[in-house]
Amino acid sequence: MSNNRDIQPPMGPPKILWEAKASLGPAIASYVVKMVISFIMVYIFFILPYTLVVNYINLNSINYGYYSYTVQQFLLYWMYLGIFIYIIILILGLLRALRVRNVRAYITEQAIGVRVARGAFSYSEHEFPFSQVYKVDVNRGFWDRVFGTGTMTIxxxxxxxxxxxxxxxxxxxxxxxxxxxxxxxxxxxKSQVNRASNPGTNININLSGIPGMQPASPIANQPAQATDTEGSINSEGIAKITFYAAQPAKISGAMIANTNIVATPEDIWPNSINAGQNYLTIRFRNMQGLQKGYHIIIINTVEGKSITVPVKYE
Known part of the structure; x- marks a missing residue:
């Protein structure tokens, strides 16, 4: 069994606050409708021509010899081709509909997880800390409304x-x-981010408004992960920051807190962190609407950690 996890919890399995598995009903209903439409198309373009021509020839006792036989044989093979295509569509559509049940999402005190079964004995699992998630959408198509479900996009x-x-x-x-x-x-x-302008201090967060969470949660009172941080952003979106890190790590991306302004690993130089003092240059490409003043840059690592650096946008 393969288990590809992006975050390994430090102490025991994290508490699951919510989980959901894809429902099969909407997928099967959509599959049946698509197969009916596919059958109608195959019947019109592949089966009906053969039926009409053969019936016309038989009813009118028409015999053109070799040409009549050739036309009938061509239309017969054409019909067989349509039936073969329909069977392939039928099988692939059913497999795709059943594959929906392989997807499961869950939320823990530390991250959002997505688990996808790859077979009877293997699966791939990914967890994303909340610092890596900047938007969650829910779309409801026709069959979602019929069955009371929704499609969540993270x-x-x-x-x-x-x-x-x-x-x-x-x-x-x-x-x-x-x-x-x-x-x-x-x-x-974000309450942790807003207090990161005083790095090196403990961060207290209020968990009382979240179902299943207690103020004594293990994610409370965590020390900031970077000290002596400073930086600036110019009008072209170039940020130069300095900070100290306790251990090396590889960077997976960065963002400006409370905005949709992000940077990919290709926009960060260097794209890894060393133990000790680090100097990074980050290019943010979508700076529209960012107000002048102090902001927080969040640097994410592939190990699931986040480093916050206060910067001034001038």
Missing amino acids: HLVSHERTGKYFFQVPHIRDYDYGKQLIYNMQLNW
Whole structure:
């Protein structure tokens, strides 16, 4: 069994606050409708021509010899081709519909997780700290409305290992609660960011408004991960920052807190952190709407850690 995890919890398994598995109903309903439409198209363009021509020849006792036989044989093979195509569509569509059940999403005190089964004995699992998630959307198509489900899309700042910037969990129930829980967890995470302008101090967060969370949660009172931080951003979106780190790490992305302004690993030089003092240059490409003054840059690592650096935008 393969288990690809992006974050290893430091002490025991994290507490799962919410989880949802894709529902099969909307996928099967959509599959049946698509197969009916596909059958109609195959019948019109592949089966009906053969039926009409053969019936016309038989009813009118028409015999053109070799040409009549050739036309009938061509239309017969054409019909067989349509039936073969329909069978392929039928099988592939069913496999795709059943594959929906392989996707599961969950939320812990530390991260959002997505687990995808790859077979009977293997799966891939990815967890994203709240610092890497900047938006969660829920879309409801026709069949989602019929079955009371929704498709959740988790947008990421950056994710180097998978190469994806979003993950989708289709046709899940209780999506409103999950989305609200993510929002509440991000509010508490942002409260850590807002206090990072005084690095090296303990960060206390209020967990009383989140179901299943207690003020004594292990994510409370965590020390800031970088000390003696400083930096600046110019009008071209170039940020130069300095900070000390306790251990080396590889950078997976960066963002400006409370905004949608992000930077990919290709926009960060160097794209790794050393133990000790670090100097980074980051290019943010979408600076529209950013107000002058002090902001917080959040640097994410592939190990699931986040470093916050206060900067001044001049």
